[in-house]
Structure formats: C-alpha cells, structure tokens
Amino acid sequence: MAKTVRVKSFQLIARDIADVDVHLLHVLSIGVGWPHRPADWEFLRQVGQGIVAVDDIGRVFCSAMWFLQGEDLATIGLVITTPRAQAQGAGRWLMEEVMERCKGRNLTLNSTKAAYPLYLSLGFEKEATVFLHGGILSTLPAAARDHGLDELPTTQIEELADYDTEAFGVNRSAVLVQLSKRSVTCVLRRSDKVVGYAMRRQFGRGHVIGPIVASNDEDAILLVGWHLPALKDGYVRIDTREDTSPFAEFLTQIGLPTTSTTMTMSKGRRFLNRSDASPWVYGLAAHALN
Incomplete structure (x- = not known):
C-alpha cells in the first residue's frame, strides 16, 4: 500500500489525521470554501478515521476521512485536495488509500461537481442529488399544535436506533450517540412509538438541522x-x-x-433504498456522515 506520492518537486507523506494540528485542517477547508470550524473537524475526528497528505515540513495538502457504519458500510467525506496537489493526481492516490483501508465494505459519499469524474473512474455510481438549503432564518412558520413532539435526552438516544436503521439501511447507533452529545434532539411519537426525529447542532457559520428522519413530508x-x-x-x-x-x-x-448541490454516489451495494410509507432520511447528518 502506497505511503507516499511525488508531486512535481516535493513528496507527500500519508499521516493519520488524528496526529495533525486541527488548525491546519481548518486552513485546508477554508482554502476550498468549506464552512467547517476547528470544532467541526474535532467532532468528525472523534467519530471517524482519516489520513492527510503532508510535505516534509508538515504542510497539509490533502485530507480524506471514512466513517464505519454498521457491519459493512463506510461513508467517505472531507476529501479535500489543494489545486496544486490535485493537478498531479494526489486526489486519486488519497482515495485509493481510503478504499484500501475500507476493503470489504460498501462505500458511499457525496461528491462535488469537480470531484465527480474522479469518483466515476474509481467505480462509484451516482444515486441522487443532494440540495444544500441555507440562509438567515427570518420567517417562522405558524406554530403547530402539539403533535407528540418532545425533546429527547441524550441518555435515551437508543430509542431511535431501530427507526433510524430502517431509514438509513444499517445500524449507525454509535454515530447517533456522538451526534446527540452536541445536539438538541426532537422526537415525534404516536401511540408511544417513535415515528420521526430531528437533531440540530452548531456547524460552520450557524446551525445545521440533521439528521431528519420521518415517514412522510408532513x-x-x-x-x-x-x-x-x-x-x-x-x-x-x-x-x-x-x-x-x-x-x-x-x-x-x-x-x-438551495445554495448548491452535490451528488450521492455509491460503490458496492446500492446505498439509497426508499419505499412508500417507510422511514426516510429527509435531512443529512453531514455530508461525510450521510
């Protein structure tokens, strides 16, 4: 398995992302216009694994992370390559390293338009478009009547496991537990049965609401x-x-x-499998986590 790649006149070395100063990762994401704060990087490092490509003086040129979900799935994210390194094939090298580490698992990721040709060439197939909705919340909808909505304490997050697994396709309880520690979670129950939930947490320049899991739009x-x-x-x-x-x-x-779009892609077993009246992931937890 390759540990280095030569980019023009300098050599990049693969290092564990946990061993890199989080502020260097923040600089990397700022460079491509991504909103991740140092705190967002820290959280993702807690729940996932990753590698970075650095030069001989420690500058970070690339990153990639993977998150083990259930027994046979890994979601991939935070794949960032500086233009200088990307032009010399560092992105492909990095992804090949990630796929080697995730060997035997089905894979899914959300691709930018720029990265789409690379993922296609690596055997990923497009399944859906992701629409990024964002803005300053200046208008509130009319207050809804009580429909069985309650805040769910972190200590009770396991109540969501079966419902979420039906929607997501594999049991991602370990990730949900970590998400719940920094989120406010709303649960919807009918006849004492969980029929939906949504989390919100700080992210980037404001807050993200996700995951959002329900059986219908209403x-x-x-x-x-x-x-x-x-x-x-x-x-x-x-x-x-x-x-x-x-x-x-x-x-x-x-x-x-909608401010921009990405594309959900998979390699191996198809990731998205929606059926009528079944739970569905209406809002992603994060692009890296799906």
Missing part, C-alpha cells in the same frame, strides 16, 4: 418546525435529497433556498 416539516424558534435570525442549513416535494418547498418558503 412529519418532516413538523420536526424541522419544532427547532426553528430557537434559530430565529441565525444562519440555518439543511441538506436534503428532496427536490420538488412539500418538504423542499417548505424550506424555500421559510427562507432557506
């Missing part, structure tokens, strides 16, 4: 609406694969238009 809207009063006049981001559904229209109506 419930997804209720869950998002529960969180909104606490976010008034702040920047809010929601990433969803919904395009023209009532849920997507609701996001636009409250002042969260």
Whole structure:
C-alpha cells in the first residue's frame, strides 16, 4: 500500500489525521470554501478515521476521512485536495488509500461537481442529488399544535436506533450517540412509538438541522418546525435529497433556498433504498456522515 506520492518537486507523506494540528485542517477547508470550524473537524475526528497528505515540513495538502457504519458500510467525506496537489493526481492516490483501508465494505459519499469524474473512474455510481438549503432564518412558520413532539435526552438516544436503521439501511447507533452529545434532539411519537426525529447542532457559520428522519413530508416539516424558534435570525442549513416535494418547498418558503448541490454516489451495494410509507432520511447528518 502506497505511503507516499511525488508531486512535481516535493513528496507527500500519508499521516493519520488524528496526529495533525486541527488548525491546519481548518486552513485546508477554508482554502476550498468549506464552512467547517476547528470544532467541526474535532467532532468528525472523534467519530471517524482519516489520513492527510503532508510535505516534509508538515504542510497539509490533502485530507480524506471514512466513517464505519454498521457491519459493512463506510461513508467517505472531507476529501479535500489543494489545486496544486490535485493537478498531479494526489486526489486519486488519497482515495485509493481510503478504499484500501475500507476493503470489504460498501462505500458511499457525496461528491462535488469537480470531484465527480474522479469518483466515476474509481467505480462509484451516482444515486441522487443532494440540495444544500441555507440562509438567515427570518420567517417562522405558524406554530403547530402539539403533535407528540418532545425533546429527547441524550441518555435515551437508543430509542431511535431501530427507526433510524430502517431509514438509513444499517445500524449507525454509535454515530447517533456522538451526534446527540452536541445536539438538541426532537422526537415525534404516536401511540408511544417513535415515528420521526430531528437533531440540530452548531456547524460552520450557524446551525445545521440533521439528521431528519420521518415517514412522510408532513412529519418532516413538523420536526424541522419544532427547532426553528430557537434559530430565529441565525444562519440555518439543511441538506436534503428532496427536490420538488412539500418538504423542499417548505424550506424555500421559510427562507432557506438551495445554495448548491452535490451528488450521492455509491460503490458496492446500492446505498439509497426508499419505499412508500417507510422511514426516510429527509435531512443529512453531514455530508461525510450521510
């Protein structure tokens, strides 16, 4: 397995992402216009694994992370390559290193337009488009009646495991536990049964609401609406694969238009498998976590 790659006149060395100063990772993400704060990087390093490519004086030129989900899935994210390194094939080298470390697992990621040709050449196939909705929340929807919405303590997060597994496809309880420690979680119950939930946490320049898991648009809207009063006049981001559904229209109506898109891709078993009236991931936890 390759540990180094030569880029023009200098050599890059693969290092464990846990051993790198988080502020160097922050500089790397700023360089490509990504909103991750040092705190966001720290959280992702707690729940995942990764490698970086550094030169002989410790400058970071590339990063990539993977997150083990269930027994046979890994989500890939934070794949960042500086233009100088990318032009010399460092992105492909980095991804080949990641795939070697995830050998035997099905893989999924969310690709930018620029990275799409690389992932296609590595055997990934497009499954869906992700719409990034974001903006300053200046409008609140009319207050909804009590529909069985309650805040869920972190100590009870395991109540969501079975419902989330049905939506996500594998058991990602370990990730949800870590997310819940820095999130406010709203749960929707009917007849004492979990029928939806949504988390919110600080991220980037404001807050992200995600994951959002529900069985229909109406419930997804209720869950998002529960969180909104606490976010008034702040920047809010929601990433969803919904395009023209009532849920997507609701996001636009409250002042969260689509700001950009990415593409969900998979290698191995198909990742997205939606069926009528079954739980569905309306809002992503993060691009790296899906």
